[in-house]
Amino acid sequence: MKPSSQLLAQILEDVRPLMGRGKVADYIPALADVPNHKLGIAVCYNDGDLITAGDADEAFSIQSISKALSLTLAMQNYRAEEIWTRVGKEPSGQAFNSLIQLEMEQGIPRNPFINAGALVVSDMLHTRQSAPRQRMLEFVRQLADNPHLCYDKVVADSEMQHSDRNAAIAYLMRAFGNFDNEVVPVLTNYFHYCALEMSCVDLAKAFFYLANQGTPLSGKTRILTPTQSKQMNALLATCGLYDGAGEFAYRVGMPGKSGVGGGIIAIVPGEMSIAVWSPELDPSGNSLAGTAALELLSARIGRSIF
Numbered sequence: 170m171k172p173s174s175q176l177l178a179q180i181l182e183d184v185r186p187l188m189g190r191g192k193v194a195d196y197i198p199a200l201a202d203v204p205n206h207k208l209g210i211a212v213c214y215n216d217g218d219l220i221t222a223g224d225a226d227e228a229f230s231i232q233s234i235s236k237a238l239s240l241t242l243a244m245q246n247y248r249a250e251e252i253w254t255r256v257g258k259e260p261s262g263q264a265f266n267s268l269i270q271l272e273m274e275q276g277i278p279r280n281p282f283i284n285a286g287a288l289v290v291s292d293m294l295h296t297r298q299s300a301p302r303q304r305m306l307e308f309v310r311q312l313a314d315n316p317h318l319c320y321d322k323v324v325a326d327s328e329m330q331h332s333d334r335n336a337a338i339a340y341l342m343r344a345f346g347n348f349d350n351e352v353v354p355v356l357t358n359y360f361h362y363c364a365l366e367m368s369c370v371d372l373a374k375a376f377f378y379l380a381n382q383g384t385p386l387s388g389k390t391r392i393l394t395p396t397q398s399k400q401m402n403a404l405l406a407t408c409g410l411y412d413g414a415g416e417f418a419y420r421v422g423m424p425g426k427s428g429v430g431g432g433i434i435a436i437v438p439g440e441m442s443i444a445v446w447s448p449e450l451d452p453s454g455n456s457l458a459g460t461a462a463l464e465l466l467s468a469r470i471g472r473s474i475f
């Protein structure tokens with residue numbers, strides 16, 4: 170069922186009382202300063218309609234949602250076995266920035282959506298692309314049909330100044346032989362991807378290809394094959410929300426990817442892509458009211474992959 174803008178607005182009102190129960194990411198000042206009451210939702214439907222409510226047009230830091238975009242670029246540039254010998258496909262059950270499993274599992278990250286996995290993917294992009302940051306920017310501008318999309322330099326620089334844990338993850342993987350380039354340039358790229366500024370509208374449009382068997386909204390060049398699109402959705406459903414993936418599958422029942430900026434994208438394959446934004450996070454680092462909004466949407470339109 171196609172949601173109406175009234176339904177989306179009602180859902181936002183229904184989750185608004187949750188404000189104050191979560192915590193805005195505060196590991197860098199640029200994220201800590203985002204007002205906690207922001208709330209937006211956008212749906213891109215398969216007939217081309219865009220349905221929105223709340224702060225759907227306001228850009229925010231997409232953070233780890235970018236990990237799905239960088240994996241898509243890697244899938245375009247590498248054969249499957251080249252990727253999946255360097256990173257796994259299993260949920261980690263650990264925090265997104267944990268180092269524990271990495272030591273025990275010889276520098277092979279559990280999946281591409283925890284930080285370790287996304288850093289390996291960024292390393293791979295660095296090897297095969299001459300200007301990875303520019304390439305990512307062109308890719309998202311095209312996908313979202315928005316030539317104005319940019320990196321937030323303040324966020325990217327601030328991440329770099331607070332990069333000890335991500336640097337430790339990258340150096341540990343390098344020690345195990347699972348990192349080909351110098352750590353600092355790859356970290357710089359990774360933080361730029363995280364610092365992409367996009368609105369719910371941009372995100373819903375950009376991720377429509379995952380609801381459309383790999384073909385973007387523009388209908389032009391295929392981004393992924395239908396099989397790759399299915400594989401990406403499977404990874405998002407099992408690993409996209411870190412150690413909250415099971416809870417998210419139980420409550421929302423859609424492939425999804427979250428970021429500590431408070432955004433979440435979710436996919437109903439064959440039908441629609443959805444983006445929500447609410448900056449307060451639950452203990453796993455996923456948007457608290459955003460998850461609740463998706464849960465209500467899933468129930469009210471009767472859609473889930475399960």
Ligand code: GLN
Pocket residue numbers: 231232233234265266284328335360363427428429430454
């Ligand atoms: N930039 C953040 C980090 O690397 C992204 C984490 C996230 O959104 N979960 O820690």
